[in-house]
Amino acid sequence: MDNSEDLVRHLTELRKRLIYVASCFAVTLCGGLYLSPSILRFIKSRPSTAPVEWNVFSFTDGLFIYLRCACLFAVLFTLPLLLYQIWAFIRPGLSDSEAKGTLSYVPISFLLFLVGISFSYFLVFPMMLRFMEQMNQSIGAVETYGIDRYFSFLFNVVFPLGIAFEMPLIILFLTRLGLLNPSRLRSTRKFAYVGLAIVGSCISPPDFVSHLSVTVPLLILFEISVLISVRYYHRRGMAAIPTAN
Numbered sequence: 001m002d003n004s005e006d007l008v009r010h011l012t013e014l015r016k017r018l019i020y021v022a023s024c025f026a027v028t029l030c031g032g033l034y035l036s037p038s039i040l041r042f043i044k045s046r047p048s049t050a051p052v053e054w055n056v057f058s059f060t061d062g063l064f065i066y067l068r069c070a071c072l073f074a075v076l077f078t079l080p081l082l083l084y085q086i087w088a089f090i091r092p093g094l095s096d097s098e099a100k101g102t103l104s105y106v107p108i109s110f111l112l113f114l115v116g117i118s119f120s121y122f123l124v125f126p127m128m129l130r131f132m133e134q135m136n137q138s139i140g141a142v143e144t145y146g147i148d149r150y151f152s153f154l155f156n157v158v159f160p161l162g163i164a165f166e167m168p169l170i171i172l173f174l175t176r177l178g179l180l181n182p183s184r185l186r187s188t189r190k191f192a193y194v195g196l197a198i199v200g201s202c203i204s205p206p207d208f209v210s211h212l213s214v215t216v217p218l219l220i221l222f223e224i225s226v227l228i229s230v231r232y233y234h235r236r237g238m239a240a241i242p243t244a245n
Contacts, residue, residue, distance in 0.1 A: 017085040025078045032073030036066050039073070052129070054147040061148045068151065080110045101176070109169050116165030119217065120158045127210050128157060160203055164218055171225035175232055182230040192222055 044054065056062050083106040091099050136143055174180040185192075200215030 014089060017089055021078060021082050021085055024081045025074050028077045029070055029074040031077075032070030033066075035073065036069040039069055040065065052145050052150065054150060055144055057146050057148075061146065065147055065151055068155075072155075079113070080106060083109055102173075105169060105173065109166060112165045112169060113162045116162035117158050119165070120161035121154075124161060124210075124213055125154060125157050127213055128153075131210055157203055160199075161214070161217075164199070165221065167218075167221045168225040168228055172228050172232060175229045180229060182226065182233050185226045185229055189222075189226070193219060196222060 044051075087099075087103055087106060094102065133143065171180060171185070196218040197215050200218055201211055203214060
């Protein structure tokens with residue numbers, strides 16, 4: 001009976017927290033619907049690369065981009081609350097020190113995601129567009145870009161790198177759980193390099209400069225992650241050593 005009561009209590013709490021997140025998403029979605037035209041006009045007036053004319057090839061192209069922009073706006077500003085609610089839900093199972101340490105993951109995770117998006121939008125995306133434009137011009141193609149394809153390409157470049165910038169935090173979290181340690185990370189370094197190089201080649205154009213502009217930051221992020229894991233692991237080991245009276 002106690003187990004069933006605990007399960008009901010946990011499910012009730014989970015339902016309450018999901019309602020908070022859904023309510024926040026609904027409110028920010030309304031804000032996104034109101035601000036989307038201004039956001040899209042701002043992106044068009046201040047592009048990260050040379051101005052590109054947006055064309056629509058069906059009556060619904062503009063509507064779908066408008067709705068997608070509103071949804072992404074809502075997701076972006078709901079993410080901090082979602083991360084906090086996840087932390088609050090697992091908080092009873094953590095010690096005070098663990099709860100204090102993991103709470104800092106919420107703003108740091110959001111900040112890393114914003115840094116990754118900014119890096120990919122202002123640096124990687126313009127390089128990719130310039131490469132694609134040069135390729136099209138080299139074969140004598142007339143450049144006419146649809147707004148739907150433009151934003152699909154933008155999102156496919158920007159958001160994977162935004163998620164990739166979460167790597168240091170994820171590796172630190174797995175280290176805190178004991179699933180990773182510095183020796184395991186070092187032994188898998190060469191496999192991680194190959195995997196990150198493959199990921200970089202998938203989201204970058206085939207030219208060498210663009211590939212390096214994506215792959216090198218990923219490798220640096222991995223090394224930063226290893227360094228953070230090593231420092232935390234050693235600090236935890238030192239804290240576990242009893243001090244002499």
